[in-house]
Amino acid sequence: MVWKMPAFKTNVVTGPALLALSENVRGWQKRDCCRQLSAYLHSAGCDRVCLLFGLRRTGKTTLLRQAVLDMTPEDAAKTAYVKATKQDTIADLNRDMEQLRSLGFHYVLLDEVTLMRDFIDSAALLSDIYAAQGMKIVLSGTDSLGFWFALHQELYDRAKMIHTTFIPYREHSRLLGISQIDEYIRYGGTLRAGELAFDDAEVNAEDASFRDDESTQRYIDTAICRNIQHSLACCEDGGHFRHLRPLYEAGELTGAINRIIEDMNHAFLVSVLTRDFLSHDLGLAARNLRKERDSEKRTTALDEIDTEAVTKRLMNILDIRNRQEQTVPISKVHVAEIKEYLAALDLIIDCPIETTAPDSEPVEHVLFAQPGMRYCQAQALVHALMKDELFAGLSEKERENITSRILEEVRGRMLEEIILLETSKALSSRYKVCKLQFASGEFDMLVYDREENCCAAFEIKHSRQMVPEQARHLRDAEKCALTEQRFGKLVDKYVLYLGDSRGSADGILYRNAEEFLRGLPSIQLRMDGTPSNHSGPRRT
Numbered sequence: 001m002v003w004k005m006p007a008f009k010t011n012v013v014t015g016p017a018l019l020a021l022s023e024n025v026r027g028w029q030k031r032d033c034c035r036q037l038s039a040y041l042h043s044a045g046c047d048r049v050c051l052l053f054g055l056r057r058t059g060k061t062t063l064l065r066q067a068v069l070d071m072t073p074e075d076a077a078k079t080a081y082v083k084a085t086k087q088d089t090i091a092d093l094n095r096d097m098e099q100l101r102s103l104g105f106h107y108v109l110l111d112e113v114t115l116m117r118d119f120i121d122s123a124a125l126l127s128d129i130y131a132a133q134g135m136k137i138v139l140s141g142t143d144s145l146g147f148w149f150a151l152h153q154e155l156y157d158r159a160k161m162i163h164t165t166f167i168p169y170r171e172h173s174r175l176l177g178i179s180q181i182d183e184y185i186r187y188g189g190t191l192r193a194g195e196l197a198f199d200d201a202e203v204n205a206e207d208a209s210f211r212d213d214e215s216t217q218r219y220i221d222t223a224i225c226r227n228i229q230h231s232l233a234c235c236e237d238g239g240h241f242r243h244l245r246p247l248y249e250a251g252e253l254t255g256a257i258n259r260i261i262e263d264m265n266h267a268f269l270v271s272v273l274t275r276d277f278l279s280h281d282l283g284l285a286a287r288n289l290r291k292e293r294d295s296e297k298r299t300t301a302l303d304e305i306d307t308e309a310v311t312k313r314l315m316n317i318l319d320i321r322n323r324q325e326q327t328v329p330i331s332k333v334h335v336a337e338i339k340e341y342l343a344a345l346d347l348i349i350d351c352p353i354e355t356t357a358p359d360s361e362p363v364e365h366v367l368f369a370q371p372g373m374r375y376c377q378a379q380a381l382v383h384a385l386m387k388d389e390l391f392a393g394l395s396e397k398e399r400e401n402i403t404s405r406i407l408e409e410v411r412g413r414m415l416e417e418i419i420l421l422e423t424s425k426a427l428s429s430r431y432k433v434c435k436l437q438f439a440s441g442e443f444d445m446l447v448y449d450r451e452e453n454c455c456a457a458f459e460i461k462h463s464r465q466m467v468p469e470q471a472r473h474l475r476d477a478e479k480c481a482l483t484e485q486r487f488g489k490l491v492d493k494y495v496l497y498l499g500d501s502r503g504s505a506d507g508i509l510y511r512n513a514e515e516f517l518r519g520l521p522s523i524q525l526r527m528d529g530t531p532s533n534h535s536g537p538r539r540t
């Protein structure tokens with residue numbers, strides 16, 4: 001008589017079928033967090049579940065399949081993969097888990113588990129019953145905010161977390177074979193749906209989540225807005241909507257989230273949501289083109305265009321509602337709650353700006369974890385500009401100069417924030433990483449060594465040329481003295497740019513920004529430019 005696997009309520013895959021399902025990822029590059037997943041699966045007894053969560057297209061399902069391929073045949077035979085659906089319930093899953101346990105299955109990989117409407121309020125069942133009996137259970141799902149709710153309620157202190165949303169440049173470059181930082185700025189933040197290891201930039205662009213404003217808006221709506229709203233609706237029967245419920249019921253929560261995302265690189269101020277939308281990038285480009293040193297590129301064209309019309313076109317592209325179009329007024333509490341959920345999704349990270357003023361409080365500075373999304377919104381601005389009547393009447397050369405300058409300014413600011421974000425996340429608690437602001441001017445990044453009480457200052461430039469003006473703040477004796485009063489001896493001064501690494505005559509070291517990012521978490525700072533294994537600023 002041939003033994004048959006019993007019927008399951010949910011979609012359970014085991015044995016040869018599971019190996020076949022996993023086979024299509026064989027040979028693919030692995031996320032850095034793969035080591036954390038392996039450590040959980042193969043560690044000694046543990047009564048916790050593992051939460052594998054992040055936004056769409058950050059490699060969660062691929063990680064599960066790679067984990068199966070890395071198992072011994074004996075362990076793979078004791079592994080079950082469950083693909084949850086909206087029709088499944090926690091009761092169905094409970095019956096299947098009990099069957100799997102009785103059949104001797106030791107590893108259970110639950111994918112898309114947040115689709116089950118009652119998952120958040122019943123998740124403790126998996127840790128308290130099955131993990132407590134020795135089963136290794138990995139939970140993965142698209143609605144990562146649902147995991148955040150479960151972790152703070154049902155799974156409190158019963159889960160190991162693995163985040164996938166943040167993909168730093170060094171990892172993105174390794175996975176996709178893309179070495180140029182501008183490619184990361186254009187498409188960074190997600191991985192393609194399948195291919196993790198080929199270097200065709202055109203194909204990458206075609207399949208990137210942030211290849212154009214339409215794909216970006218679709219990603220924001222499905223991966224972020226729907227994520228938040230589905231998780232809020234499922235948690236305690238919608239009890240966590242808090243003050244956002246009127247926005248949700250009026251169909252305006254998506255617009256509010258979009259508005260915050262566009263302004264993410266500036267400040268989370270309530271005026272962003274209540275005033276008429278104004279593009280920061282447009283104003284910045286106008287100022288810089290006004291004072292451009294190259295007379296052939298200098299122009300006041302952006303001062304003369306129909307700014308109101310261009311801004312309205314930009315708003316339409318980004319699907320953002322103005323104050324008079326909102327039926328529900330936006331308040332500070334709305335901003336705070338949306339910001340809290342975006343942070344829970346790992347989409348934003350707060351990296352306060354420090355000042356040298358006595359007893360001053362740090363200035364809020366929010367960094368965006370998916371650069372491709374930000375850059376694509378800047379491209380939407382260029383698209384809006386090209387439709388302006390006066391702008392369209394300029395010569396081809398003038399239009400090209402203006403649009404190129406806008407996107408160059410955006411890439412420059414994004415490079416600063418990428419380096420600040422990745423350095424702050426990569427360095428240990430020994431170091432403080434921040435932007436340092438003076439009464440006039442700033443250091444783009446300061447790295448403070450708490451143990452040695454010394455620091456290094458950085459200017460960050462999206463340029464391949466060495467220009468004396470790039471280091472003017474680093475040469476400013478007053479700024480250096482103010483820095484040392486608060487952060488100890490200033491032992492290192494650097495310009496991070498896109499050219500070759502080299503030193504300058506006045507002791508300021510130029511380092512290639514891409515090499516710097518790939519070298520994290522070891523930043524190897526030495527004034528004389530010689531290699532060092534030290535991971536932070538050091539005295540010389």
